[in-house]
Amino acid sequence: MPKVKNTIPVYDICSLSGHNHVNRDLIAEPFGAYLKVHPNLHLPHRHTFYHIVFFTKGSGFHTIDFEHFDVVPGQIYFMIPGQVHSWNFDGEVDGYVVNFSSDFFRSFLANHQYLEKFNFLRGIANESVQQLSGDAYDAAKRIFELIVKEVKNTDASALDMVRACLIELFVTVFRQYREYGTMQGQQQNQLILYNFRELVDRLYAKKRLPKDYAALLYITPNHLNALCNHLLGKPAGEVIRERVLLEAKRLLINADKSISEIVQQLHFSDNSHFTKFFKKSTYFTPGEFRKSSGGNV
Numbered sequence: 001m002p003k004v005k006n007t008i009p010v011y012d013i014c015s016l017s018g019h020n021h022v023n024r025d026l027i028a029e030p031f032g033a034y035l036k037v038h039p040n041l042h043l044p045h046r047h048t049f050y051h052i053v054f055f056t057k058g059s060g061f062h063t064i065d066f067e068h069f070d071v072v073p074g075q076i077y078f079m080i081p082g083q084v085h086s087w088n089f090d091g092e093v094d095g096y097v098v099n100f101s102s103d104f105f106r107s108f109l110a111n112h113q114y115l116e117k118f119n120f121l122r123g124i125a126n127e128s129v130q131q132l133s134g135d136a137y138d139a140a141k142r143i144f145e146l147i148v149k150e151v152k153n154t155d156a157s158a159l160d161m162v163r164a165c166l167i168e169l170f171v172t173v174f175r176q177y178r179e180y181g182t183m184q185g186q187q188q189n190q191l192i193l194y195n196f197r198e199l200v201d202r203l204y205a206k207k208r209l210p211k212d213y214a215a216l217l218y219i220t221p222n223h224l225n226a227l228c229n230h231l232l233g234k235p236a237g238e239v240i241r242e243r244v245l246l247e248a249k250r251l252l253i254n255a256d257k258s259i260s261e262i263v264q265q266l267h268f269s270d271n272s273h274f275t276k277f278f279k280k281s282t283y284f285t286p287g288e289f290r291k292s293s294g295g296n297v
Contacts, residue, residue: 007254008253009046011041011045011047011048012047013100023151024101026098026100027097027098027099028096028098028150028162030096031095031097035093042089044084044085044086046082047079047082047083048081048101049081049102051079051085052076052097052169053076054075054096054141054144055093056073056074056095057092058073058095059071059072060087060088060091062086063084063086064083064125065249065250066246069129071093072131073095074133075132076140076173078130079123081102083123083125084249096144096145098147104163105163108160115170118170120173120174130176136172136176140172143168146165147162192217192227193227196239200213200239204243205267208244209237210224210225210235210240214236225237241281248278249289249293251265251266252289255290259290274286
């Protein structure tokens, strides 16, 4: 009998859909009902889809890419495909959940990068959790209720209505935390930061120095560092190191991949270099982190 590998599960929409569910690109329902059908989702897992949850009731915490967030009514969080997630709720929890595939907006939007304009849809854990209040809370609750209703609608235009509702939701959340009509210079800095993070997400394993990214962005390393310090409160080098560390954590919770294999995949010179890097940031060795994460990250 082959050995069963202890890897973090990856869910697609079809694997979470009931046998009567016909839409492979979308799930939208009350969160309490969703939890009852999928009780094992509290364990660490990944999605191949976008995942949004809006809490109207409950407590406890959840994690996104190993960052902990307390559950509070009015909180909304956004996840993109590939992020690691787990839940640890205390008592009854409710709200709304919407899962949609990467293709859900593809034929609807001419700009396929439109969703990435919203900071909470860029896969950065500490920007993906927002607290809604007042008019924003009321608007979000109304939007989710309409989405859940439209999912059950057999009309040919129902999915377009869901898409329109989701865009309204994104803009509603965005408006609570960002002002439109910013100065051109601020818009340019945000664009540079977005492009920097996009490059880091693709090249972090091989390019570790801010000067490498500054060259690709046609700016000086000092400009890149100043921009990151101003907008993020951290230098460019720290942004790169955090992305490498995140991928190391993701790989370490997959027990079928040896530490030596991870060292090679992340292009560290040797195990000792990797261990030193990892322990400096987490106070754990890679082996200790792997054991401590177990099934509860």
